């Protein structure tokens with residue numbers, strides 16, 4: 314039973330877990346991060362195994378239903394994803410206007426476009442488990458169409474409509490570039506989406522679960538997830554990494570640049586993590602892909618720069634547990650595939666939505682509203698002085 318606690322007092326009087334560090338919010342069967350061993354599992358399966366053997370569709374199924382699908386089950390799930398790919402013309406219109414005329418931040422366009430989808434979905438408010446599951450699959454599918462259309466609109470190009478015969482990742486690249494992707498790049502995108510699909514109680518997933526705990530709808534929860542992911546301390550870091558590499562410019566500038574930044578107490582994007590105190594296993598996998606992708610694209614310079622930054626950071630801060638996180642190499646991989654920096658965080662969302670909707674359903678199955686407390690450190694009594702007497 315909750316203890317009788319006085320939630321009022323002076324600053325510093327009670328200790329609490331700032332940033333909710335270490336606070337357990339719920340039981341979950343979705344994913345587990347071992348920050349000491351540098352291990353990540355989705356429902357028991359190591360991320361390395363999924364990155365090597367699985368597809369985004371199969372991984373999203375695993376997260377949603379807590380089991381690997383049979384062939385038939387996977388076929389049905391893929392069919393449902395394909396069936397939902399198209400989005401209403403009104404949403405395409407909004408995306409192309411926002412992209413061209415106002416040059417909004419693509420995460421803002423994504424947030425609004427997903428919210429708009431709810432307004433054009435007759436069943437968005439249906440409150441049954443079957444409907445929530447359907448909305449989960451619909452959103453997992455459609456967010457890819459929205460992000461690809463945003464990428465095109467930013468270049469003043471019309472959207473490319475989805476194709477039903479391609480995998481989720483290949484179709485995404487097809488909609489973005491307007492041509493069928495090279496199979497290697499389609500696989501790289503598939504792996505990027507798998508690696509980003511879930512990560513335990515991260516800030517955006519926590520947001521999704523908090524919203525769902527009020528029994529709000531799936532669209533609202535996902536919009537909240539996008540809003541949380543946008544921040545530079547979360548998904549926004551992958552863009553910051555690329556800005557940093559452009560600013561450094563040349564491999565020989567990298568070491569001095571990092572040392573100067575650290576001397577000014579600047580945080581280096583793509584390093585550090587609340588849970589990992591060692592190398593993020595997703596960064597290991599992406600670094601391997603970065604070797605091949607930068608060789609193909611002739612962008613090895615970025616990788617060389619990243620290797621210098623990584624070495625200096627680990628020499629200086631490795632002991633403190635500051636190591637590369639998923640965002641450090643994902644930007645280099647995506648940039649080498651010809652994807653503009655501003656789309657990195659939206660693409661993170663295309664992957665992470667698999668986890669968001671899975672967690673939303675898990676929250677619903679055993680729900681209690683999220684309602685923690687603040688420790689009030691303001692005045693307990695203050696006189697209300699009429700405005701004309703306040704001076």
Ligand code: ACO
Nearest residue numbers: 546547548550579580581582583584585586587635638640
């Ligand atoms: N560069 C330099 N120093 C760092 C870095 C970094 N990237 N990250 C943490 N530190 C230092 C902090 O300055 C702090 O030092 P201090 O104890 O001397 O004050 C110490 O390590 C602890 O850092 P906190 O910020 O308190 O750690 P927290 O768990 O709150 O934050 C976070 C984690 C937000 C990821 C942080 O490491 C950071 O800002 N990193 C850069 C942004 C980034 O890459 N974010 C992506 C995270 S992964 C994801 O969302 C997919």
